[in-house]
Amino acid sequence: MSNSTSILEALLQALPDLRTQIYFKSSLTALSHAMEDQILAGVNSTLVIASFQRERFYRQEAHRYLRISERADQVYVLAAPETDFASRTEDYETIAFEPTDALAQEWHLVVVGPRYAACLVCKERQATSEESAIQPAADQSRRFEGIWTFDRRIVCKAAELLLDRILLYRPELADKVGKAKAELSTKTRTGFNNLDPEPFAERLVTYLQAGQYKLIKAYRSITAQERKERLVNSITAAIRRSLDPNEIFKIAVQELGQALRVCRCLIYRCKETDTHVTIQHEYLGAAVESLVGQEWNLGSNPLFQAVVQRQEAVFVDDTQATPWLLNDGSEVSPPSLGDRSNGASPIQRWQIQSWLMVPVIHQSRLLGIVELHNCRATLHEWTEAELSLVEAIATQIGVALIQAEAYANLEDLNQQLEALDRTRSNLIAITGHELRTPLSTIQVCLESLASEPDMPAELRQVMLQSALSDAERMRKLIQDFLTLSELESGRVKWHLEPLPLRECVDLALSSVRARQLHNNRLPEITTQVSPELPLVQTDGEWLVEVLSKLLDNACKFTDPDGRVTIEAHENGGQMLEVTVSDTGRGIEPNRLEVVFDRFYQEEGALRRTTGGTGLGLAICRQIINGLGGRIWAESNGKDQGSRFHLTIPIFQNEPSRPPATLAKKPKGKAAKSQV
């Protein structure tokens, strides 16, 4: 049933002298409304035919056609159905044509009355791809080609063509349509319209103005959208250029403040729990007081609290008319603005009339706030567009902050890795050197023994002794080295428990004495550690290790005629302080810290007679730090004796827990590697 013949083309064929014109959709809307209004204004009409491209266009006008049907003899409405539009006879005739019908591309309105006739016969021009690319959504700029006229001859011809098309779809209307056609043939002869054109012209202008207003509104929203995109883009670009949060805030606050022409724009970092921030980044409009450097109260700021609670933007158009911002202690309201020490709330102090606060959030974590203040006497109503713009910027700032954070972490990690790598290289170099020395001695001794079978027995004994003692030195060195690596890697698990210090000291003393048994005579060792001292909270085995090393050193660097003392006291805080002092060779004041470095030995390993690896004190410092204490050395210089102090946390008394004893502990520790 569908018909591919265009009504416009059929009309042009019938009346070849006609010239078409281009109309925008907005003009056709205005013309159609003005024509319909003529009927509604009471100008008698015999026939009205309106053809809509789609049912949805008709729906917008359906109420008008109901009223038009009361004022015209015959009304026909055509449309391509989309939902429930169908061919039926009710208040007026509706004709549902096939969507493939040429009518679906056209827009017609024909009005014929005794004193007035007008028609609009237009066909939509397909937009070129260029046109649709420029404004794909601008419905108002769709173009039509056709004829709009009051010429009764043309109007009647158009009506005839449309009536024929109606008959195709509604043959049962043949009688009614026949009547209309007969009327038309008499009216064709009646000549020109006999009507005052002014009301029509006035209505037309009004509709055109309305169309224009719609266009301006659409243009405004496109401009706002574009401005928003530009702003978001420029801030995104700034973010890409910088990974410094300060730089990002500086740019964002300026761009946003300028774009929205607010009196004051603030951007700052904060957490939910912050009570104050110091303002650093601000955009200021003319004649507004700056907040830079000021402590900005958050803890008792109800707007901030509302933002934190809701995790979304909160705004107030008129702070003076917002009781929960101003009143103290109201039950339903959030807490009042604090900072009234100078007699005025920040609203008064900083003249905030309208206030917008948008959170910078990343994965539910508050990272900061964007604030806009209007301080002018006239209130400002925050618009959807402003809100969505600030929210978009806040999102970008959030991403930037997270990026910057990740970058800073990465830099930190990188530095740590570099430091670790340096330490590792140093260690390898130093350890290599320290191991090579005893190894060369062993090699020389063994080579001599192998190549000189006739070597005297005493010399052979000396050689063997030398090789053995250097092998022992190597063993100790490797063991100390592994212990230190373990401690430095942070993998050591401390087994803290309440212990009597005296027990640890006794164990250390017996191990020192056992080690020195076959060596030279030891200096006199005095112990002043009261059993009454409070228990220490520590890992006994590691503490014994430290005390043994300190006592070992004290004996090593003190003549047998000298004295070594170990004493302990409460140092006033929550620590016990242990001191191992000797009357030995002492330490130069500028070496008091260096002695804790790895492989530090005053005389250098080659010239050393006392043995040792140079790792002892480095190990002690790692252990004591790990146990939550401190270790340091004191000496008045050469031959003035030395004092090594260390602190250990006192056990905070829990009556139900008895002290542990070291004897019960399993021997050996996973953290200490035995060689």
Ligand code: ADP
């Ligand atoms: P080691 O004793 O194996 O050489 P340490 O790390 O224990 O290594 O000590 C490092 C250096 O600190 C020693 O070589 C020595 O020069 C100095 N030192 C340590 N304890 C004392 C002390 N009680 N008196 C004088 N010097 C000391």
